[in-house]
Amino acid sequence: MPFVNIKITKEQKPATPEQKQQLIEGATKLLQDVLGKNPQTTVVVIDEVETDNWGIGAKSVSEIRKKDTL
Amino acid sequence: MPFVNIKITKEQKPATPEQKQQLIEGATKLLQDVLGKNPQTTVVVIDEVETDNWGIGAKSVSEIRKKDTL
Amino acid sequence: MPFVNIKITKEQKPATPEQKQQLIEGATKLLQDVLGKNPQTTVVVIDEVETDNWGIGAKSVSEIRKKDTL
Amino acid sequence: MPFVNIKITKEQKPATPEQKQQLIEGATKLLQDVLGKNPQTTVVVIDEVETDNWGIGAKSVSEIRKKDTL
Amino acid sequence: MPFVNIKITKEQKPATPEQKQQLIEGATKLLQDVLGKNPQTTVVVIDEVETDNWGIGAKSVSEIRKKDTL
Amino acid sequence: MPFVNIKITKEQKPATPEQKQQLIEGATKLLQDVLGKNPQTTVVVIDEVETDNWGIGAKSVSEIRKKDTL
Numbered sequence: 021m022p023f024v025n026i027k028i029t030k031e032q033k034p035a036t037p038e039q040k041q042q043l044i045e046g047a048t049k050l051l052q053d054v055l056g057k058n059p060q061t062t063v064v065v066i067d068e069v070e071t072d073n074w075g076i077g078a079k080s081v082s083e084i085r086k087k088d089t090l
Numbered sequence: 091m092p093f094v095n096i097k098i099t100k101e102q103k104p105a106t107p108e109q110k111q112q113l114i115e116g117a118t119k120l121l122q123d124v125l126g127k128n129p130q131t132t133v134v135v136i137d138e139v140e141t142d143n144w145g146i147g148a149k150s151v152s153e154i155r156k157k158d159t160l
Numbered sequence: 161m162p163f164v165n166i167k168i169t170k171e172q173k174p175a176t177p178e179q180k181q182q183l184i185e186g187a188t189k190l191l192q193d194v195l196g197k198n199p200q201t202t203v204v205v206i207d208e209v210e211t212d213n214w215g216i217g218a219k220s221v222s223e224i225r226k227k228d229t230l
Numbered sequence: 231m232p233f234v235n236i237k238i239t240k241e242q243k244p245a246t247p248e249q250k251q252q253l254i255e256g257a258t259k260l261l262q263d264v265l266g267k268n269p270q271t272t273v274v275v276i277d278e279v280e281t282d283n284w285g286i287g288a289k290s291v292s293e294i295r296k297k298d299t300l
Numbered sequence: 301m302p303f304v305n306i307k308i309t310k311e312q313k314p315a316t317p318e319q320k321q322q323l324i325e326g327a328t329k330l331l332q333d334v335l336g337k338n339p340q341t342t343v344v345v346i347d348e349v350e351t352d353n354w355g356i357g358a359k360s361v362s363e364i365r366k367k368d369t370l
Numbered sequence: 371m372p373f374v375n376i377k378i379t380k381e382q383k384p385a386t387p388e389q390k391q392q393l394i395e396g397a398t399k400l401l402q403d404v405l406g407k408n409p410q411t412t413v414v415v416i417d418e419v420e421t422d423n424w425g426i427g428a429k430s431v432s433e434i435r436k437k438d439t440l
């Protein structure tokens with residue numbers, strides 16, 4: 021019955037449906053392995069966030085990516 | 091003053107503005123009826139999540155929907 | 161399959177288990193009535209937040225409650 | 231190490247990247263000034279929500295905006 | 301830089317610090333393995349929710365647990 | 371009308387009511403200054419998370435704090 025929310029930035033090469041399926045499987049299995057939670061009722065929701073809308077170290081990821089390319 | 095967040099999958103026929111208005115009214119009324127909360131300051135936020143990004147039973151809803159159609 | 165998160169302040173008379181059960185039933189029924197969602201897989205999570213930790217109008221609810229009593 | 235989530239409505243003139251950068255800087259500085267939190271590991275995520283999907287006072291913001299224009 | 305939020309019910313035998321450490325490690329590794337995310341900046345937050353405050357199938361988990369014992 | 375959620379770890383010296391009031395004021399003012407949002411309807415919710423339940427760099431903050439003291 022757990023609920024898992026995974027927030028990631030939406031990069032130029034966004035996560036594929038296959039990768040999202042792997043995240044869903046992996047998170048569900050983790051809760052089953054560690055706490056014995058029933059995988060049938062485990063819910064996983066993935067949020068993809070624009071790089072303008074995600075900040076770390078007081079800078080948006082868009083700004084950080086610009087500097088990486090210099 | 092309550093805050094209600096409703097997460098639903100974004101289906102091929104997504105929820106209409108009228109249905110969303112009904113969810114907002116219904117959730118606000120529920121908090122008023124059960125706990126006497128002031129409807130004027132109750133906030134409701136609806137998140138619509140792509141079916142690739144929602145998993146249950148270790149499968150994405152996109153995968154589950156495919157099998158339903160077979 | 162919807163997920164509903166209800167955040168309320170934890171007041172001096174906090175919500176009873178019966179009231180919480182009514183919130184769970186009401187939110188689940190709302191999603192079924194408006195969008196035809198399966199009640200068996202609808203998840204509702206209630207967060208009770210200390211009045212020091214909830215702010216509106218730039219004041220914590222603890223501060224607002226103090227003025228109410230004056 | 232704090233995590234800050236800012237939810238705003240997506241208006242006709244949505245927030246610009248510069249304004250989002252200001253929100254990220256301001257929230258990070260706030261946690262540093264008040265609690266001494268390390269800005270390098272403070273994460274800020276901004277969610278922009280369609281006005282159909284945000285309700286207050288039992289009405290969607292789309293409905294509220296319509297009346298404002300009358 | 302991902303952010304993972306895991307919500308579980310707080311059972312009579314709650315998750316131990318060791319199990320929580322395993323959830324943190326497992327979720328961080330999952331994001332690294334599937335999407336190549338940097339583990340150093342991956343944040344995991346675990347919320348433990350009272351069984352009165354978690355509902356599924358229109359019933360609180362407290363109610364469901366009572367019937368399990370009958 | 372914005373909603374701001376601030377998640378911080380609950381340290382041995384937890385945030386005081388005064389510091390929480392400063393976070394509420396500061397976050398409300400930030401949204402007013404940057405986006406012209408109405409402070410009267412801005413909601414701020416602070417979540418304090420046990421150090422066992424917060425992970426970064428694949429370690430719980432409890433584990434990280436232990437090493438800091440060595």
